[in-house]
Amino acid sequence: MTEAYKNPNSMPRLVLTLFAITAVTSLLLGLVNYITKDIIRKQQEEKEAAAMAFVLPPAINEETGYSFTELEYTGSDAIVEKVFKAEDLLSSQYASYYVVLVSPSGFGGEINMAVGIDRNKTVIGVSIISMSETSGLGSNASSPGFLNQYVGGSGEFAVSKDGGEIDALTGATVTSRAVTAGVNSALKAVSILDKEG
Amino acid sequence: MTNVIYAVAVLGLLGAFFGLVLAFAARKFAVEVDERQLQVEETLPGANCGGCGYAGCAAYAAAIVNEGAPINLCVAGGSQVIADISHIMGIESAETERFVAHVRCSGCTGIAREKFEYDGIPDCVAAMRLGGGQGFKECSASCLGLGTCVRACQFDAIHIIDGVAVVDHEKCVGCMACAEVCPKDVIEKIPYSANITVPCNSLDKGPVVRKYCDVGCIACKICERVCEYDAIHVTDNLAHIDYDKCVSCGKCVEKCPRNLILDIRTDRKAGEPSTANS
Amino acid sequence: MNVKKQFKEGLITQNPVLVQLLGMCSTMAITTTLFNGLGMGLSVLIILTCCNIVIALLRKVIPSKIRIAAYVVVIAGFVTIVDLIIQAFVPALSSSLGVFIPLIVVNCIILGRAEAFASKNSVGASALDGIFQGLGYTVVLVIMCVIREFLGKGTFGGGILNGGAGIQIFPEEYGALLMILPFGGFLTLGCLIAFVQWALRRAENKKKEEVEK
Amino acid sequence: MAENRKLTVSSSPHIRSAQDTRSIMLDVIIALSPALLVAVYVFGLRALVLTCVSVAASVFFEWAYRKLMKKPSSIGDLSAVITGMLIAYCLPANTPYWIPVIAAFFAIVIVKQLYGGIGKNFLNPALAGRAFVVASWPALLALSPAPLGYDSIFNFGSDAVTAATPMASLHAGSLPDVGILDMFLGKIGGSLGEVSSFALLVGGAYLVIRKIICCRIPVSYILTVAVLTFIFPKGNNNLQWMLYNLLGGGLMLGAIFMATDYSTSPVTPKGQIIFGIGCGLLTVFIRYFGSYVEGVSYAILIMNVCVWLIDKYTLPRRFGVTREDKRSAKKSKEVAAQ
Amino acid sequence: MSFTGILSISLGAILVENFILVQFLGICPFMGVSKKMDTATGMGLAVIFVMALASMFCWVVNEFLLVPLGLEYMQTLAYILVIASLVQFVEMFLQKFIPSLYTALGIYLPLITTNCAVLGVALLNTQKGYNFIESVVYGVTGGVGFLLAIVLFASVRERMEFADYPKAFEGFPIALISAGLIALAFMGFSGLKIW
Amino acid sequence: MSFKFHGGVHPPDKKSPADKTQVIPLNPPSLVVIPMSLHIGAPCRPAVKVGDMVKLGQKIGDSDAPVSAPIHATVSGKVTAVEPRLTPAGTMVTSVVIENDGMDTPCETMVPHSEEELSDPDAIVALIREAGIVGMGGATFPTAFKITSGKGKVDTVIINGAECEPYITSDYRTMLEHPEEVLGGIRLIMKACGVSRAIFAIEDNKADAIALLKSKNSENSGIDILPLKTLYPQGAEKQLIKTVTGLEVPPGGLPAAVGCAVFNCFTAYSVYRAAYEGRPAIERVVTVAGSAMEQPKNYLVRVGTPLEYVFEQAGGFIKEPHKVIMGGPMMGVAVHDLSVPVIKGTNALLAFCEDETRTVENPTCIRCGKCVEVCPMNLLPLYMYMYEQKDDYAGMERNRLTDCIECGACAYNCPGRLHLTHSFRAGKAKIAARAAAEKARAEATKAATTV
């Protein structure tokens, strides 16, 4: 064995060296992962929660905020990513809302957005988490002026060009349609869930 | 913590597996390769950047060893790599004498008469296609100064100055690519150490030369007479220097009635036109 | 060991991007804000230095047949570590660099230096090489970022200064968006290398003139 | 022989046709002017000013670059004027004046002169310049002003009423609400040089008659678009859909003046037809499936990139070698190989 | 796997998100091996081959080793190990058994190990959650996109031999700018969608 | 019916008013210089020495080589020198210089051949050879050899009356002034070639010549007079065959490969004169024209007459010429020394002033493709040029540079004013030089290995 090991191109030597290197490396990696994984998870959760809370009225209890529980979405709409039920547990008046994460495709790819909906299936807030729309055109979709058009509405939205009530962003009808489609999908998802129970 | 153990186990085994595969392949698929090719490959940076124009370092190494590709193509490696490769390939320029190209013509614009106005492509070979196949200068041996050689030189060592080609002896590596393309055969190879040159290529007799050129060799043999070292001889109406004998004393330079013979040290700095002649 | 020479090589005469033309993917892809550039540059610097050290240490042990595989594993290990750390502590950087952090593994600079330098030199020299080459890379990234960010968005120091928004030098609507798209990367790097080639040649000519005098 | 008479010697031929680069470019400028007249009529004098700014900038950059690089000046060949005109032609009339200046800089300095000037560039300078500014400032260029009434030629403002261009409606899959005749004559919104197919066709006819361009590229281009849009209409009126597609947008401008740009189109007859068909396919493809309303400019740019390849593989048939010759040669080779 | 799904992945990989011109993956070999049309073609074909293999193997490793054991964070390490070994194995195999193919393709293989596009395709497959077939399609068509880009680029570079650019731009600068201009033309495909 | 070859140009033909002027026999000069190579092929050995007295039409040079043609004295008088002299091509060639005694004493050999002799094809070929007749269309290929080498393969004789180049009217005037002789010559050539069909192809800008020849041509002569649409380079052999028969001569092949032989109409005229007048090829019709001349004229000029003498007789230059061309403006050779003599292929002498040539400082290709449009050989001149300028041999070969017939149509049409045809000449020289060098190298290594 030792004899074979001395020859740099012998089979055992090759195998053992590569094994040793990968093993040590993965050990190190495993350890680092062990340390960082919780931090990473927490961060992601916080980010999502922040985005979701953004589309809801301020939580009554500012300290704990809402608690979110993910509901199982059974519909077939591919735009809908996740549906959450948001509950303001500690408040005296119990409030519960839906937050739907949708990702319609816009001009430059998917638009990730969150739509807040109350029990009457009225939109209470729309926020864009991330998008890659053209800055100056499509990116104006994140402006409150545009998004607030949806707040308070329900049913089915459409862009004015298609005979609806939403004024499209100038020069960015594609983006406007996408956002509208996202809101519509969110509303539909909630109504399906509501029907189910 | 189990995750860490999994990690070590899985990846370690994966590593071992591939080590095994590769070891197996290395043994089963072994192909004889020129030892030098491996060495050259070692020497190359291994960046596989493709800057050499070959598909990666190994391909370039193979090309050097098998196809005699130039050894100076690796951009990433720099001069050290070139030196190392030349060491491996045994093409160390074994302290042989260095040669450079030299244009045997001083027929600058205004000094050599022209037969006609040439109107065409600035290329010596093209010019030779017109008006009888000798170009537009009266002297049939002269440099045409249209720079075909300049384009052939990879080292920016030859330039047209006042209508004749002039070699920059510092930059020239003596590859003679210029001479190969020159349709006039006026470029010769001289030792880098040579100081005295006769920049004329005309084999015509004196009176004929006088008619068309202000500096051309008229075969008067004065240089032959003044040379104390028997280093310059007129054959076929043209003076030739024997560089084995020439000691660069400069006597011939002084005495040449045509002011033709050139002392490179004083008369012409590399890349500058001849001052002695004008 | 010639620290000064290595420094000069890393930054200028053997600059990995401008002269060796390595690692161009990330150079062009992520140089849209100063933050990206600095983050990427420093990550590469750290990884490169670590890898150089480890590979210099192991250079006598690794058989040539599995050289590439072994190097790659070492590199990938460090890259993943850095990746995890960035994800944990600088999540913004992680999301804006995206897939380009794991891709540092195949960044030609790292493997290139491992092969060209670390596998042949002492640990100390390799460490220095890693630092200086990494520095050379970072500097180029930063320059690219500053140019592209300024022309593209009219800002300076995006992702870092002014609460991440960067200092607005002229209104964003006048920024040439294309400069932060792929085309801008190619153009900026092309012009930068052209500039360096021009400057190097000029310096060389000057030197030669002085010698001649 | 008289003393001192030095004759010139050159290779045959010793005579040259009168047509030179400058006269060709001048003809193109003439052919482009009807479209400018219509643009002024439709969009007001601002169209003229915009064109002038663009032309001046192009010529200036051409001159400045050559000066800076110590190369002989080339503005005399007038090609920069065409580039300038075409840059303006493919921008909306309400574009801010600094936009064409930047487009001209990009077109002339980076796309054209950096490669050595006329004939050496591989992308159409004007289109590349347009692509640069459109991608850089999309918000400023997304809208085109509506055509004016007869009385408002002296309109210089950039705040004219904007309206959806016919192309935008087509992109959305519906027929625009303007008449075919208006589209043909140019009383529609759009980039300033593209609105009047009539004026462009007049210019194209002039170019063909003067033998500046041959019809292969424009005809194969327009035919391809016509056939495709006729076969695959959105809606059920094939003919109308086809006509709107031909007349709306920059198809005529592109097919007649831009796809035919010498430097960036193939020179072989077969290659020119392939190029035209390629442009047509891509135009329809982008119009139907792409996010750009208008496919012409990118279709031409993409085909520009392929020109060298096309030329390389469409060598004309060798004189004296017929297709049968080739086939039999191949066969005999195979036989020999066996 | 529906036909339109495959079509849309392919179209995306070849045109809309071209690895080179849009995603900036694999620039080094793209710049390095594009001086001549035939070597460029060889490189492109080799990339298609390796990207397909890498997509396949990495998908398997991910699906059956990493995910079940919760080792997703090891992706990079595992993938690159797979790719590097695979490429080297294939290279040795070809050299021994199919020398003709080796001279045509094999010489490009080492260059591909350090090619961002190959690791990139594996990582993107995982990121996009593609299944096995989708992964392979993405790998192959991503390679086709690379081939398309590098062949066009090589033809443009061939033409540039006859251009006349300032000396400072000689070599890579002008090549980079040309690549940029091609990318500009390819912007025409951005946002392409076949419904 | 006629076919069309690809491309072609139509430069302003400028044939007027020379086409209206009668051919004037030019008085021979006091001294003629006759180079011993007036044709393609082996040069002749001088058969006279200094001091000899020679008669008009006396053979003064001949060669045994098959591809050659004898040379005759074009004046009577005394040989004053046999030495290398400058020729129109610019080279120095051994020439016989004869001092004209002004008598034009004819040589005894100058007798008409008998009808009987003229019925034997071989005898016709022999007399054509003896008369030193070579292609008068400019190529100066020995006509007798062309006939013999094509025997059996050729079924159609094509007579080239295209005269497609601007300015030149020498063939045209010959057709107008000697229609019967030309037709007679054609019949002799047909007989010599052993064919029964000849097509006399004439461009339609010579309508009256066509009409005249048609009226003189008998029904059953086997000669078809075929009017062609005017287009340059219709007169080029391959293109002419294509327009007349629709066949294409394969690359590197001879006209005989498609069963054709092409003769210039002045060649036919010369054959007639040699047969029926016994007059060898000692003179030819030359058009003298150009912007430096006052009146364009046609002269019957003796071979060996110095150009300066011709110009002088034609009224001298009204302006300093910038360029003097022997031949037409599209194919002709520019000469730099006016002491060179008229040779057998000289169909025109043109003296141009500065403004004619339209050269520019910086020729730049704009890729307009106009060269491609006009190239009669289906070539891509702009690419040939690009590769030639780069010395890229593979590129030149791919683009078939060696197929170029140097017609100049591309360069004529090029708006960028590139020296296209010149470049192709240089390219052919480079390719030939390289091939020669390679052959030498191969032979050297072969020699080395066999040793």
Ligand SMILES: Cc1cc2nc3c(=O)[nH]c(=O)nc-3n(C[C@H](O)[C@H](O)[C@H](O)COP(=O)(O)O)c2cc1C
């Ligand atoms: C470079 C560029 C970027 C664009 N970006 C967007 C965008 O982000 N969102 C969008 O809806 N439209 C964008 N557009 C415009 C669309 O392609 C299209 O013109 C528009 O949606 C048409 O609708 P309109 O009626 O609003 O003009 C962009 C156009 C260009 C040329």
Ligand SMILES: Cc1cc2nc3c(=O)[nH]c(=O)nc-3n(C[C@H](O)[C@H](O)[C@H](O)COP(=O)(O)O)c2cc1C
């Ligand atoms: C471009 C070109 C143009 C020519 N034009 C004519 C012409 O107009 N008339 C003519 O007789 N020969 C012309 N020739 C020469 C013919 O090709 C051919 O040599 C000649 O007709 C053969 O007859 P010959 O041997 O009797 O001269 C031309 C050749 C070339 C290459």
Ligand SMILES: Cc1cc2nc3c(=O)[nH]c(=O)nc-3n(C[C@H](O)[C@H](O)[C@H](O)COP(=O)(O)O)c2cc1C
């Ligand atoms: C080396 C050589 C050999 C030739 N052999 C023949 C021949 O055997 N038969 C023939 O008809 N013409 C022959 N020719 C003449 C050519 O076919 C042609 O007539 C001549 O080159 C001039 O044609 P052009 O003026 O059209 O170029 C020969 C020419 C050359 C240069």
Ligand SMILES: Cc1cc2nc3c(=O)[nH]c(=O)nc-3n(C[C@H](O)[C@H](O)[C@H](O)CO)c2cc1C
């Ligand atoms: C028929 C024709 C079309 C032209 N089209 C364009 C054009 O679309 N864009 C442009 O910049 N220049 C155009 N030019 C001008 C010129 O050829 C162009 O700038 C070249 O690309 C410069 O190399 C055109 C010229 C001609 C003769």
Ligand code: SF4
């Ligand atoms: S040396 Fe030869 S190639 Fe160079 S310019 Fe003179 S003649 Fe031309």
Ligand code: SF4
């Ligand atoms: S080509 Fe070679 S020999 Fe000639 S000048 Fe250049 S380096 Fe010297």
Ligand code: SF4
């Ligand atoms: S000179 Fe040659 S390339 Fe030019 S048109 Fe004539 S045959 Fe074609």
Ligand code: SF4
């Ligand atoms: S005619 Fe002249 S300018 Fe036009 S493509 Fe040909 S060579 Fe170029």
Ligand code: FES
């Ligand atoms: S850095 Fe991406 S291929 Fe080199």
